[in-house]
Amino acid sequence: MEDDAEIKFLRRPVDTLRLGLGAAREVGSSTTKHPVEVMQEEHQSGREYRRKLEAMAFTHGAAIPAKLDIERQILSNVERLPGLVPSKRLGLSIVTGEIDRFGYEDYLGHESMREEAPRLDTHTLMEAKLKLGANVGRF
Template sequence: MDSAKTIQIEGRVDDPLRFGIHGVKSDIIESHPLESAYLSAKVRQEDIKKKILANTYGGAFPMKMELDRQILSKFQRPPGVIPSSFLGLESFTGTLDGIGFEDYLNDPRDSESYRPIDMHHGMEVRLGLSKGPPCPSFM
């Protein structure tokens, strides 16, 4: 969630048969102003929380919390039918208690053009044995 693994693709990136048709609109238009304001407020709030914890418990406590957050954000299920829920990370950050719009709106698995993930290819990409995205999830 917080740190997504990026996949370096060698060769042609604009292969429409493998990666889908590339839209130029997403490269030109920035995100919605409210989305950028929401993300910057979230970052500011986390920084303030880290400063309060450092002043209260010492400088090592926020570093330990960040290390725990990094460990919990990397724990995932193998690619397949059941997606990773990041339950440990959600309970650690406190987002488990709240229900946001991302919990019930625009779930890609509810789309009619969704294709199931090929678990074997997804694991090959995760382990670095194959190139490309784990799966073209939309037709």
């Protein structure tokens, strides 16, 4: 591996009582990605999904992969109103096979559990999304 492709470890003690938990994250942060994380991103990019569609086209004809691709495009455009609960896009994860993957984010470090996440109501977020009111540019 290259010299910069190493996982950093804690080089100095961190006073979490004074600096908070974020300070420990900054001291021990890694600059490169773990090989497993790279493999997961490649899977998410769609290579495996495209191979699956090609195999279906070879076995069952071109209609089934075309139908699945259209369903994927439709389901990728469906979103929930902005608010406290992010859109899970369950239908899209079922069509692409993402639902079978179980990663660390499923049980650790979920975004809704973070303390530093802003807690805003739906009306404020919709005003910011549609660029209405006094909250324009804040988010």
